Each structure stands twice: as structure tokens, then as C-alpha cells.
Amino acid sequence: MIRVVVLVLLTHPAFAAREPPQINLVNQGTIAGMYMTRFRTKRIAAYVGIPFAQPPIDFRRFTPPEVSDLPRWDGVRNATTYAPDCMQQDPMKKDEKDEAVGATVPRHDELFIKLLDTQLEEPRKKEFSEDCLYLNVYVPDGYKTDKFPTMVWFHGGSFVRGSPNYLNPFHLVWKYKVIFISVAYRLNIFGFFSTLDNEATGNYGILDQIAAMAWIKNNIESFGGDPENICIMGHEAGAVSVGIHLVAPYSVGAFQKAIAMSGNILSPNTVSTASKEVLTVDKTAIAFSCFRKPTFQLLDCLRRVPAQALLDIGGPLSEWGPIIDKEFSNISTSLFSDKPSRMFNEILSPVPFLTGFTNMEDALELQKEDNDEPGISQSQYDIMRKEIVLSDITVDNSSCFTNQHHIQDAVAFFYKPIPPTNNETILLKLFLEFYTDKVHGATTYQLAKYLSSHAPVYLYRFDLKPFSDIANEGIPDWVGVPHNFDLTYTFGLPHLALPEDFGKWDIRDKSISDVIMKMWTNFAWYSNPTNSGINVVWEPFEKEKPGFLIIDRKNFTMSTPETVNYKAFEFWTDFYPKVIEIGTKCCKDTYDDSGTDSFLTRRVINTLITLYFLLFLLS
Known part of the structure; x- marks a missing residue:
């Protein structure tokens, strides 16, 4: 899975002549915040670095967040300093020779970080610190209302990196009058290591988010918020987290609406299985010279490893993230009772939902380093497509037969260029279309079909590339909107530039940013993105009328079959799983030594796959 990091850097807060009101927190104490100001006349109140659980260190490492006894203090605690980020590799780290030695990041993250700088x-x-379970609260100032809606932000970073402290919600809070809360949660091995039993069930990063939501529910009224109007919101891994909370039993009642941007719990390899993680546990034990069993001794050993060593050695051992924890424990409820797609048959939190993706999420991953003309050869196109499909049909029993070629042929037929071409630019765009349809478009479409019968669902596709050169630096002309760059508008970056950079932002980008922020905050206020102050038609998704809002430079319009390939979405969500099931069915069958049954089964399965494909094309 392509790893992604989302970073939105903060402008510096400045203190005004007086301090914002002090806040009394339930079962903790009193905090004092600060004002963040711009141009002297604009300001919001900020309360940062607030602990919502006990520090997950020492014996609390690899355990759920401790919230039964929250951190307490006497007197007034200053909530004016940001807490360290959760343990992760610093992508910008350099050695004494000023050479980069930190974790590598995708190209789209590298460019976005430069923009945010x-x-x-x-x-x-x-x-960075293992003691990192803190959140930041940003509140409108000088505006009276009964109760504000609250937007709770879960950052991205593929569950291995990211920060709640980089994001600057100033314009969102100041102009659109919402409370904004950014939440830290444990990452990589600290957040997701599991012994696959009751000793360490894993998913601590997700449980941290749930603990933060409970804290918000208990305290938001003291900040002027409405505990019955909370919208959770995330990007990439944060959006996957939002999807998890829709079906997680511990999250029920914690929020009333949700926004998921450029991330989907139904995307491939989002949630791992216990069978895939057995080797990870073994490798971790070996890496730190710990006894593998009993697991309580393994944990005792790992809890004595210094945090930096645990990160440096343990971090590369796995693609850390959520895991299906069914039956790990007989004393607590699991977070995942089944695969996510099966859990959506019974939605536990049927709330209004807004979700979407950009039109070229992963384009910069295919950019040539020498910046030559964009393109891939026919052989490269075929190899990359086949590898992605192969990841779906690989089975545990490597000796069994699969009808891989027929499955590959079905995908190749659907995405072959018509008319045939050797134009490498066309082939590159065709591959991006294939990948975007499969990973982003189809999963968003499928999630909408699950949810739309329970609550309003609003879908979008972000095709709008900024007009400003400062926002497009390093992005080739052929690329539309890569991953992260919709956040340019969502958080009002054109309005947050330093004075010397004001003129570098096109006035159109500032106007469009206002429209996007208004729609997102409308959703937080009213569960409808166009309820107030917006002259845009955004129809909710319906199975009989599956509409996306297409956001581009010309206008914002609802999708048509010419602008969205619904046939491709149906291919991936309905037809393709059936072909995979039939093509791997023989792996579950028993054959005699002569191989006769195996040959006959192959013939039958090949015929079924062909018939399925013909019926799909004719439907």
C-alpha cells in the first residue's frame, strides 16, 4: 500500500493583550489557553497540549489508553505549548554532514511539506516522545452562539507518521465558527503491535482516538461546543480511522457525522489479519532477543527496550496498522468482529457522511526522477497492472492452482486502450485511471452504497488544480490533483501565507478555498454541505442515482456517466470479487493424485469466468 503522510504546518500563535477564558476539565483541573492572532484584528482561542489519557509509557506500553484515572493537577495548567509528536521517524532528519538520513516520504508529501513551510x-x-496522548482545541472568539459544532481531526500518515500539531485551522475556525480539535494517537509499532492474544490485542492507535472522542464528549460544552453535534474528520489514514469508527462498538454515540478524505477502510490491505501478523510477532521477538512465549514475558522484554531503539529496529518489521482482533480476548469486546466489508452489513453509527478523493491521488509516485516526458511502456503498464491484481489473488497454499490468467485477462480487457496505442503518456494515464478506479473510486462508491440506506451520503471527486504557481511548484503539468493537495483549499492555505507571499496566491484560489471551507463547515453545522450560503447543487448519493460532486476549475457539477466511470466501479465492486472467488475456488477443493479432478475443475472454472465476464459486459 502506498504510504502517505499529511502535514499542514502551523503559523505561529501570538499572544493578545488578554487571555481567553480559563476552562475547567472534568476530573482533571483548570487550563489556561492563548490567543492566536493575524493582522491584530483576527483571533481565535487555542488550548493546546491537553492530555486525554495517562502517558502510554513503561507498563502502559502496548496497552489500551488509561482513562479511568486521567492526569490531574492543582492550580491552573498552561495549555499554551504543543506536546511532542508520537514516536516516528523524522522524514526531514539530517546528519552532521547535512545529508538526509530520515525516513523516506512519497513525492506528494515532500512537495506538500515544502508548500506548508x-x-x-x-x-x-x-x-517526538512516547508520552504523546494530547489534543489541541481551537475555539472562535468574539462570536456568540448557543453551541458551536465541533470538528475532530485525525491526521494521516499511513499509521506510521503524522502530527496533530502541524495543522493550522485558523481561517476555518475564525471565519466559519466551528470548534476544531486535532488529536494525537500512537503510531507504527507503538500503536499497532499485537501478540495476537489477550496479552496485547493491538489497535492502540484507534483506541487512543476513541479515548479522545470520549474526552471531547465530556468536555466540549465547557469550550462552548455542542456535545450532540460532533463531526469526526480525517485524511488518508485518518479517513480510514473515520471508517473504522462507523462500525466500531466503542465509538457508538461519540459523534453525529463524519468526513473521510482520500482514504477508505474498504481499500485493499487497509486492515490486516492475524494470520499475516504471526511472522511479525516472531520477527519482533528475534529482533530484540526476547523469548517468544509465553507472551507476557515477550511483552515484559519489549517494555524494557528504549523507545528510540524500539522505533529504529521494530518500525521496519511490518507495515503497521489496524488488525482484525476478533477472539484475541475473552474479557473485552474486539474492535473488529470481522473483515471491514462484512461489518458494514450492520452499521453501528449510521450518521451523515461526506467522502471523496482527488482525480490523481498517486500520480506523483509515477513521476520520473529525471523529469523527462511522462509515460510508461506497454510492458511496464502490463507488469504494474498484473502485480496489483496478483496481490488480490495470492493464496496461502502456494502449491494450489489458480486461474490467474483468466482473472488478469478480464482486467486487461476492461482497461485496454481503444484504439491500441504505444503512446507512453496515454498508457501512463490509463494506468492511473485503472489504479484510481480500483483503490479510490470503487471503494468510495461501495462505501456509499453501504451507508446511503442508513443516512445521507455526499460524494466528491476533487479535480481542481490550484491556479497559483506557488501551490504547483514541482507538480508536472500533466498531473491533475495529487494526494494532499485538496487540503490546500480545505484549510485555507491561500489565506494563511506570510505577508511577503500574499501576492503569490491567485485570487481565484482564495475564493475557491472559501467555498470549500464553507461546504465542509456547513456539513458540520447542518449535516448538509450546501445548506447555507452556497450556490452549488450537491445531491446526496442514492443507489438509483449514484452522484459525485465534481470539483474542477470550470464549475462544481454533479457527475454524469461521461465524467465518472460507473461501469468501472461496478466492475471492481460486483464482478471482480466473483471472478476472484471462482478463480481461487480450486484452492479449497480436494483433488486425487491423478490430477483428473484438477483438470476438470479448471475447465469448469475457466468457463464460468468467461460467462461471468460476457454477462457483465452485456448488462
């Missing part, structure tokens, strides 16, 4: 007068100091 333009908001800062000086580089932000990066700090």
Missing part, C-alpha cells in the same frame, strides 16, 4: 517565519522544531 511557506506559512512559517522559521522552521518548526520537531520533537
